[in-house]
Amino acid sequence: MTSAAADWSVYDRPELRDSVSAMAGDGLREVLLGIDGMHCASCAASIERALAPLAAQVQIDVAARTAQLRFDPRQSSLSALLGAIEAAGFKPRVFAQDASLNRDRRAAREELARIGVAVLCAMQVMMLAWPTYGREASGIMAPMLALLRWTQWLLATPGVLYAGWPFFVHAARSLRARRVDMDVPIAVSLAIAYGVSAWRVLAGGGELYFDSATMFVMLLSGARWLEGRSRGVATGHLRRLLGARKLTATRVGAAGDETVALAQIARDDILRIAPGEAVPVDGRLLDDDAELDEALLSGEARPVQRHAGATLLAGSLNVGATAIRVRAEALGHDTWLAQITAVLNRAARERPPFQQTLDRIAGVFSLLILGLAALTAALWWPLSPEHALSAALAVLVASCPCALSLAGPLAFAAGSGRLARLGVLVARPRVLGRLAAVDTVIFDKTGTLTRMQPVVEDTELLGGARAGDSAARCLAIAAALERPFTHPIALAFRAYDRQLPVAALHSVAGRGISGRVEDVAYSIGADDGMLAPLADPAATAIVLRRDGRPLARFALRAPAREDAVAAVAALREQGCDVQLLTGDAEAPARALAQAVGIDHLRARMSPQGKLAHLRQLQGTGHVVMAVGDGINDAPLLAGADVACAMPQGAALAQAQADLLLVGDSLRPLTAAPALARVIRRRIVQNIAWALAYNAFVLPLAMGGVLLPWMAALGMSLSSLLVVLNALRLPRVEG
Incomplete structure (x- = not known):
């Protein structure tokens, strides 16, 4: 390496600096670095000393080996910070940043600050309110009692108006959108409890609800923080992928190696x-x-x-x-990593129909709660206005539909995260519901049950061959026709490509490719059955034709995947009927089916034939998952109840894919249906619990048995139980 400035100066370019750091206010930028070679507190202290003159703020996590820096780009460059770390004996790694994730981090820090205020205020208010409960208040002198009440108001104000401010904001947003969600009854209960208590402090008499309001904010904020934390853990695969994106590269040139931004590659x-x-x-x-x-x-x-x-x-x-x-x-968005990240981002934004239904139910339930709270107050008012207010608050707090709204999303997020760690990406969360009901699995052959790239084992010249034609030239022509494509058969010919000029290429799914090589018309496709069978029944015949006449036949063989037998057996153990549909000839298809343990197979099937067979299965009540490479199988994947694409580049381009296998193994796929069934059970359990809990506490709250602070505690424990149950997934192995 040369000087530190030369090594790291690429990060001072505005486009790269903006992609690795985010604005943090007051003109400062924030960047997250990995620190290789940092092992202890002494190492952290050395880095802090090196950065002290350059950075406005340094936060070092020794366990994670990261440093979060805030710096003023007008005074210190990012390259200077990186150079200072390197000069101190450590190797910095700049993590890719994402604007939404940076916003999430800032929001999480602010949320923790609000929770801290809520906890502090709730504890102090409870301590001050305790002496004023019941008969104990009669023994307190009036000036001291007034001081306690005014101090409660003072401490409850930040606990409700600062820590609880997000509830008011979300409720106002919902009302402006002319809908009622769970935040509306929360905001109403907080406003009533705080407003009535403040008025009674000024009036000099009456029961106060500052303790209930601050406890409600504390417990509900804590429960929501845990829920958000759980979402973050469940979707951590996306964050790790975003962090894995490389931002610079070392390019080899005539003048030597140079470090350049990724956009320059x-x-x-x-x-x-x-x-x-x-x-x-x-x-x-x-x-x-x-x-x-x-x-x-x-x-x-x-x-x-x-x-x-x-x-x-x-x-x-x-x-x-x-x-x-x-x-x-x-490059860029065309890389496998970028496409995986895009799929996960799309999945994170999508709300399954099941969850949309639950959200609508929660909205109706919120309206019902408001109505029941008003009815409770009206029924109690003639008997005791004081008790009427307490009972109405208990109804608002105890029956908050948080648990109902959390029932689905957390289970979906946890399940998607577990599948991602196994190697299955959920491109559409709504598919998890259908996946739990799958009873039939259809596999394609080449590139799915077999290794992605077959090899050409033999080349046979046919009747259309003329003098000058040779096996090598036929292979070169086939490679030219297949050059633009990335499906497994095309890859088998890539090693024979001599860069012959090709034009007028035309591809027909399931039939092959035609084009002009050196201004002669050729086509390549599957054997139509008119030729004698290959000597090897497990090999696949691909025929090259010139002007419509057979020129050469290639014998391609792709060995079965090592884990195909285990995957088929695992799916059958789960009660799934496993079938093989392929456009290949009968002999190689049957040889593969016998090798991997599949009893039901259909060979020489066109894409339309596969789709017709799928429709027949669905017409008899079967729920079908189709697994293919996403090229010739596009109609099948589009029609299947669950579409799973193999990890070829073209598979990611298939908009029909619900699941994406990202590894070179079928094992993770076998865990998906079983895990989906567990997720479905967790959702049903959560909904049942939420409904049972509300059916139990509503009569108690309306009857005046529950005090508001008891209702707040019960509601928070109910939400926490739903969160923990949603995350209680079995450890399945892919």
């Missing part, structure tokens, strides 16, 4: 990835071997070996002992 650039660094873009390995950690992408905990010519995915880590070279192929 072009296709076919040669990049060098040092040991411990992440691969910045999808690319092809140029060295003989590489050892990579792909845990974030596939869930595979052990490092995997890749060899020359293999595709390396952005986000995987070089855990080998030496640097590796990669030729850039997919």
Whole structure:
């Protein structure tokens, strides 16, 4: 390396600086760094001393080996901060930032501050209110009693108006949108409790509800913080993926290596990835071997070996002992990591129909609570206005529909997070409901039950061959026709590509590809059954035609995935009927089906034929999950109750995919239906609990048995129980 400024100066470019840091107010920027080599408090102290002249604020987490810095870009550059850390003997790593996640972090810090105020105020108000309860108040001198009441008001004000302010804001937003949600009864109860108590302090008499109001804010804020924390844990895979995005790369050039921003990388650039660094873009390995950690992408905990010519995915880590070279192929939003992140972001924004129904029920329930509270007050008022207010507050607080609204989202988030860690991404949360009812699983053959990339085992010249035609030339023509495509058969020919000129390419799903190579019309596709069978029944025949006449036949063979037998057996143990539908010939399809344990198979099926078979199954009441590579199987995936795409690049482009396998294994797929059934049970349990709880406490609250502070405690415990139950998922292995 050269000087620190030269090494890190790339981060001073506005476009890169803005992508790795966020505005934090007062002109300061905030950046999160990983610190390699930091092991103890002494290391942290050294870093703090090095940064003290440059950063306005330094927060170091030794356990996580991170440093969160706030700095003034007008006085200190980001490269200077990074250089200072390196000069202190540590290696900084700049984490990719996301605007929404930065907002979430700031909101979480503010929420914790409000909870702290709520706890402090609630404890002090309870302590001051205790002597004024019942007969004890009669023994207190009037000046002292007045002092206690005024002090309660003083302490309750920040506890309600600051700590509880989000409830008022959300309630006002709901009312402006002409709807009533759970925050409306909360805000109404807080406003009544605080307003009536303040008026009674001024009037010099009457029961105060400051203790109930502050306790309500404390308990409900704490429960919501736990719920938000649980969501964060459940969706942590998305955060780790966002943090894994590489922002710079080392480009190999004629003048030597240079560090450049990711936006400056072009296709076919040669990049060098040092040991411990992440691969910045999808690319092809140029060295003989590489050892990579792909845990974030596939869930595979052990490092995997890749060899020359293999595709390396952005986000995987070089855990080998030496640097590796990669030729850039997919950049920016086209990388596998970017597409996974986009899928997870889309899933996080989507609200399943089931949850939308629950939200509507919660809104109706909120209106019902307001009506019952008014009815309770009206019924008690002739007997005791004091008790009427207490009972109405208890109804508002005890029956808050928080538990009902939390019943579904947390279970969905926890289940999606667990599946993501196993290697299954939930692209559409609504699919979890259908996944729990799956009783039939349809597999494609090539690239699904077999290894993604078959190999050409044999080339046979046919009757259409002429003098000058050879096996090598036929392979080169086939490679030219398949060049733009990424499906498994196309990849099998890639090694034979001689860059012959090709034009007028046309692809028909299930039929093959036609085009002009060196101005001659060729087509390539599956054997139509008119030729003699291949000697190897497990091989697949692909025929190259010139001007419609068979020119050559290629025997392709893709071995079954090592875990295909176990995956099929696991699905059958769950009661699923497993079927194989393929456009391949009968012999190789039957050989594979027997090898992996599938009894029901159909060969030589067009995409439309697969879809017709699917409709027939659905017409007899079956719930079907289809698993394919997302290319020729697009109609099947679109029509299936649950569509699962394999981890080829084209599969991510299929809008029909509900689930995405991100690893090179079928094992995680077998855990998905079982986990979906558990999630469904948790949701039903949570709804049943929420309804039973409200059916129990409503009569008690309306009858005046529950005091407001008791109602607040019960409501918070009910919500907490729902949160814990939603997160209580079994440890399934993929």
